Amino acid sequence: MTERERPHVSPGPSRSRAPGGALGVFGGRLRLGTILGFEVGVDASWILIAVLLSWSLAAGFFPARFPDLAVPTYWAMGIAGTLGLFLSVVLHELSHSLIARRHGVEMRGITLFLFGGVAQMGSEPQTPKAEFRIAIAGPIASVIIGGLFFLLSLGSAAASAPTPVTGVLTYLGLINMVLAIFNLVPAFPLDGGRVFRAVLWHMKGDLRWATRIASQVGSGFGMVLIVLGAMSLFSGNLIAGMWWILIGMFLRGAARKSYQQLMVRRALEGEPVSRFMCADPTTVSPDISLSSPVED
Numbered sequence: 001m002t003e004r005e006r007p008h009v010s011p012g013p014s015r016s017r018a019p020g021g022a023l024g025v026f027g028g029r030l031r032l033g034t035i036l037g038f039e040v041g042v043d044a045s046w047i048l049i050a051v052l053l054s055w056s057l058a059a060g061f062f063p064a065r066f067p068d069l070a071v072p073t074y075w076a077m078g079i080a081g082t083l084g085l086f087l088s089v090v091l092h093e094l095s096h097s098l099i100a101r102r103h104g105v106e107m108r109g110i111t112l113f114l115f116g117g118v119a120q121m122g123s124e125p126q127t128p129k130a131e132f133r134i135a136i137a138g139p140i141a142s143v144i145i146g147g148l149f150f151l152l153s154l155g156s157a158a159a160s161a162p163t164p165v166t167g168v169l170t171y172l173g174l175i176n177m178v179l180a181i182f183n184l185v186p187a188f189p190l191d192g193g194r195v196f197r198a199v200l201w202h203m204k205g206d207l208r209w210a211t212r213i214a215s216q217v218g219s220g221f222g223m224v225l226i227v228l229g230a231m232s233l234f235s236g237n238l239i240a241g242m243w244w245i246l247i248g249m250f251l252r253g254a255a256r257k258s259y260q261q262l263m264v265r266r267a268l269e270g271e272p273v274s275r276f277m278c279a280d281p282t283t284v285s286p287d288i289s290l291s292s293p294v295e296d
Ligand SMILES: [Zn+2]
Pocket: 092, 093, 096, 138, 139, 183, 191
């Protein structure tokens, strides 16, 4: 194992790299290794999510659908489901990354964070077509992966495989479809929002305008989630309500950050260095003491 591949926690180097800068706010990043030239890591927040998810699968989802199994079996299913989801999200992000690389967009790596994954782009796509293809690649991958898991679960049921195996495969089929659908919501910077921005960009040829509209819609969707979360909270559904509020706040932050980043990038892009330097600086001879130019 080389030094680069050894997993270790480092204080958030992904912070400024993520396309939606808000994604890195949770700090630490655990580096896992490299797939097809892309570095894969998990945000520290994902470890908490992994525990919560395993627990909610072991205590809620699996017992409700596959009753009369032993508690340790449910836990094994919960952990297998969480690892399967982890792999599914990596494959989703990997497909964004592969298409991005084909379109000449520099990719820095993949990080799984609190609400899923993010493929870290070093630059923005150059054309609406490239943006569209990069954005849609992830949900397409999730639909294909989900379909494969559904087929496997049907096959394992037909072959009378043990219930836990069929159960985990069914869950993975379902969760990949949920991943595809949630990411296709046209709320920038989610995949669907990027598709929406690509369409607007193609229509008017104005990336700045397209980004503004797409991030306003993204921000509005975030607000809807917060309101739904608050309603859910007041109706006594504490955990679901808090999740919706968190995701809504996250989306609003990410939408705003993505727009700001584009503005900064656009403002500096193509500007000659001379714009940021003094063309005719006053120089002094290296021999004279510092006090004389200051006094002069
Ligand atoms: Zn995606």
